[in-house]
Amino acid sequence: MKKRLAIALTGVVLMAGQAWAQTPAPARPATAPAAPAAPAPPRPARPATTTRVLPPEVLEQVPAPPAPPAPSPGPAPVRGLPGGPNIRFDVTITDTGGPKPTTKVLSLTIGSGNNNGSIRQTSQAPNPAGGLPPTIPISLNVDVRNVNWLENGIRATVAIEYQPYLPDLKVAQPGMVTANATMVFSDGRRTQILATSDPVSDRRTTIEITATILK
Secondary structure (H helix, E strand, O other): OOHHHOOOOHHHHHHHHHHHHOOOOOOOOOOOOOOOOOOOOOOOOOOOOOOOOOOHHHHOOOOOOOOOOOOOOOOOOOOOOOOOEEEEEEEEEEEEEEOOOOOEEEEEEOOOOOEEEEEEEEEEEEEEOOOOOOOOEEEEEEEEEEEEEEEEEEEEHHHHHHHHOOOOOOOOOOOEEEEEEEEEEOOOOOOEEEEOOOOOOOOOOEEEEEEEEEE
């Protein structure tokens, strides 16, 4: 009796297990689709730039910018411009101390616009010592450069080459005299730029310059 009851229960259990295995599994609920993203809010428009125009009465009260500092004063201006006055240079060369003093005067007129002028003179004089050569060159050269009319006078550079000549001298002639000076000359006033003595004789040479403005 017990044996039959155990067999019957076993059958019931097997039938129940088959029925449970044949029962379909419940369907898994589908995932709901994601909601669409909300649109970004519109960017506010940039305000337009406006130019503010001040009324005339307000503009009159606005202080003007400070003026730039005045430049420092420079050297005295040069008034020797093209078309300025002409300057006459009188050159006086005096030889003293020998048997026969001599004086030579040369004149040269130059414009006052930083101009230049020159004199070239070369002569052939008899050779006092005799022999060869029968003649010797005697030179007298004057150069006046960079002539300018200033507030306080006339500025110029004067260069002179002068060869003294003594016809009665039976030995070598005195040496050549050269002078070079840059200075300011006063109008119409004689200025001495050189005074020298010959190294082998008692001959003395002076050179004077007179610069005159021609009105």
